[in-house]
Each structure stands twice: as structure tokens, then as C-alpha cells.
Amino acid sequence: PRWVTCDVCDGTGARPGFGPVACPDCHGSGQIRFQQGFFSVSKTCSRCGGTGQYISTPCSKCHGEGKVRRYRTISVKVPAGVDTGSRLRMTGEGELGEHGGPPGDLYIVITVKPHKFFKREGLNLYCEVPISFPQAVFGAEIEVPTMYGPERLKIPPSTPSGREFVLKGRGVPQLGGHAVGNQIVRVYIDVPRKLTQRQKELLQEYARISGDEVQKGFMEKLKEFFSSIET
Numbered sequence: 001p002r003w004v005t006c007d008v009c010d011g012t013g014a015r016p017g018f019g020p021v022a023c024p025d026c027h028g029s030g031q032i033r034f035q036q037g038f039f040s041v042s043k044t045c046s047r048c049g050g051t052g053q054y055i056s057t058p059c060s061k062c063h064g065e066g067k068v069r070r071y072r073t074i075s076v077k078v079p080a081g082v083d084t085g086s087r088l089r090m091t092g093e094g095e096l097g098e099h100g101g102p103p104g105d106l107y108i109v110i111t112v113k114p115h116k117f118f119k120r121e122g123l124n125l126y127c128e129v130p131i132s133f134p135q136a137v138f139g140a141e142i143e144v145p146t147m148y149g150p151e152r153l154k155i156p157p158s159t160p161s162g163r164e165f166v167l168k169g170r171g172v173p174q175l176g177g178h179a180v181g182n183q184i185v186r187v188y189i190d191v192p193r194k195l196t197q198r199q200k201e202l203l204q205e206y207a208r209i210s211g212d213e214v215q216k217g218f219m220e221k222l223k224e225f226f227s228s229i230e231t
Contacts, residue, residue: 001069003096006062013055013066020053028052067096076108081175083120086110117145123172123181130190131155144185146170153185161189 005011014020022028026045030052033042044050058064074093082088087107094104112120119126129144139157143150146167153165164186171181195203 001071003067004070005096006059006066006068008061009059009066011066013059013062013064015057015059018057020055023048023052023054026052079175081173082110084110084112086175120172123174123179125171125181125183126186127183128186128188131187133189136161136189146183155187159187163187
């Protein structure tokens, strides 16, 4: 809650029909003067707080304060590009000023919740997207979510797991500026947990052929090594 002007007394602090009177202690000056040796000393009046006025018949709602605490919900427009720690200033939405002065400002400190898909670093957004083994080998065109809607991304043949692709201008706009970050898409090969019998047979055949080729390549390199020594 924040302090707002009392709607019963309109901020005077006095009951309707009554008004503040001159303080009986300082006689309206706001200062109490007294003699201290050869010197005349003055201090702020403790009864009226230096205002020179005294509420003899206080308002029943604010009890002479002229202000009350009130909860209020306001709508805040969050600009694009804010990050955790950014501050938004709401002019005139702060605490009520003293002695009828204008209210201050409200500062809102932003905390950005983590996203389940995107990770932000500065103006850039990072995400991970799964691709299948055939897509990695033969290439494909996949759909990638962005903050601006889905985009098509071309995966070239023989793409390794962990390769990064850059979507220009699909990152976070700069707060108060014109720059826009990029979206970096890191692809990884999604290993299937369940395979049909046919899929297993094909993968086993692929493994067998790959194993033969690897062994053959190793033997050829070994022969080349010994040949180089002999020469």
C-alpha cells in the first residue's frame, strides 16, 4: 500500500467543517524560542512539527494525518528488450509528498523468469533442437520456434551433433536502441529409445558395414606406416 490523500478531509487532517488552527505552543511560528545564558535559541515546535498549525479536531478517518494507506493495482507497459535488473519509472505513482506536495515516482525492478526453451545471453537467444539420425546424414529442412514465430532451417548433409546455426535478427531487441540480437540454434541427434525389428536390422547392418570400413582403413594406414619406415 501507499499513502494517498484522505478523501474525507481532502488532506487537511481536520474533520469536515473544521480546519487547522494556530499552534498554541509556538503561536503559529513553528519555532519555540528560549533563553540559554546570554543566547536566544530556537527549535522546531514539537507539537506542530514546525508547521505552525495544529489540528484540534482531527479527521475520524486519517486521525489528523491528512493521508491514508491504500492498495492500488496499476497497469505497466513493459518495453521490449528489458532484462533482469532493468528499472521502469512510473511518474507520480510513488508516495504522497509532505504537506500536500506532489507524489513521488514508483520504480519497478524487473526480474525475467527463465524460459523452458530459450536461454538469453545479452541480445542473443540460444536454443537446442533435436534432429533424427537420417536428417543429420542426408540433410533436411526443419521448423524452429522463434520469438517471432516458426522459421524454416535448412540442415545440410553430414551435420554433426552440436553444430550451431545462426538465425539473424531473431534475438532480443536492444532496450532504447535499434540493434537486434540473433538466435543461435544448436542441433543434437535424438537417439530413439524404441526401435522396430526392421530398424534394428538396418542399424545392425549399418554397424557391420561401418566396422568393416573402419578396420580396412586402419589396416591400410598401418601398411603405409611400415612402408614409410622401410623406405
